[in-house]
Amino acid sequence: QSVLTQPPSASGTPGQGVTISCSGSSSNIGSNYVSWYQQLPGTAPKLLIYANDQRPSGVPERISGSKSGTSASLAISGLRSEDEADYYCGTWDDSLSALVFGGGTKLTVL
Amino acid sequence: QVQLQQSGPGLVRPSQTLSLTCVISGDSVSSNSVSWNWVRQSPSRGLEWLGRTYYRSKWYANYALSVRSRIAINPDTSKNQFSLQLNSVTPEDTAVYYCARVSMSVPRALNYWGQGTLVTVSS
Numbered sequence: 001q002s003v004l005t006q007p008p009s010a011s012g013t014p015g016q017g018v019t020i021s022c023s024g025s026s027s028n029i030g031s032n033y034v035s036w037y038q039q040l041p042g043t044a045p046k047l048l049i050y051a052n053d054q055r056p057s058g059v060p061e062r063i064s065g066s067k068s069g070t071s072a073s074l075a076i077s078g079l080r081s082e083d084e085a086d087y088y089c090g091t092w093d094d095s096l097s098a099l100v101f102g103g104g105t106k107l108t109v110l
Numbered sequence: 111q112v113q114l115q116q117s118g119p120g121l122v123r124p125s126q127t128l129s130l131t132c133v134i135s136g137d138s139v140s141s142n143s144v145s146w147n148w149v150r151q152s153p154s155r156g157l158e159w160l161g162r163t164y165y166r167s168k169w170y171a172n173y174a175l176s177v178r179s180r181i182a183i184n185p186d187t188s189k190n191q192f193s194l195q196l197n198s199v200t201p202e203d204t205a206v207y208y209c210a211r212v213s214m215s216v217p218r219a220l221n222y223w224g225q226g227t228l229v230t231v232s233s
Contacts, residue, residue: 002156002157032218033217033218033219035218035219035220037220043226044208044210044223044224044225044226045157045208045220045223046223047216047219047220047221050216050217050218050219050221051216051217051218051219054216056216056221088157090157090218090219090220091218092218096174096175097172098159098172098174098175099147099149099159099218099220100159101156101157101158101159102156103156104156104157
């Protein structure tokens with residue numbers, strides 16, 4: 001049972017946009033930065049978004065993040081086949097004194 | 111460019127100690143602005159942060175509650191690396207283990223990861 005809640009799956013067609021949600025509480029998302037990771041099969045997670053809405057260099061502008069209260073979202077526009085992957089949200093939890101993650105969302109590009 | 115290279119056995123017997131090492135290139139284990147973390151991933155537990163070590167004039171370590179009684183994460187400044195030791199393992203500790211870095215410039219986010227090591231706990 002993950003501390004952060006994500007939908008298990010999401011889908012879209014090439015060129016469309018998709019949004020993945022991440023729900024938490026006041027002790028984690030409500031009071032800390034949120035990050036997002038993309039994981040392709042057989043590889044380590046890759047950082048896509050940090051500090052709620054910041055992109056590391058090399059991450060395209062069609063990928064964006066936002067946070068409101070105790071929830072966060074990852075938006076991907078102009079879907080491509082290579083976006084098909086698992087996506088995870090993460091943040092620090094003040095009560096647990098630990099980094100915590102969502103259970104992951106499998107994105108399918110139809 | 112920071113790179114993290116993991117090494118360690120892929121098979122550990124139940125009740126024994128799991129030991130993994132993460133060699134750092136492109137950064138220093140003693141840097142004052144980063145922390146060095148271990149994360150594991152399994153189908154049953156998802157992504158699970160295990161703990162971290164970091165240097166701020168002296169060495170610190172923090173651990174997840176779930177493993178606090180049997181984990182140690184230690185730096186080795188002579189080899190610019192850090193290690194994970196998990197004692198008294200059970201089959202529930204079977205997972206892919208990753209080392210990863212958090213930087214103050216990329217707060218609370220794991221921006222560099224090792225390649226991952228599948229560790230199976232089995233007799």
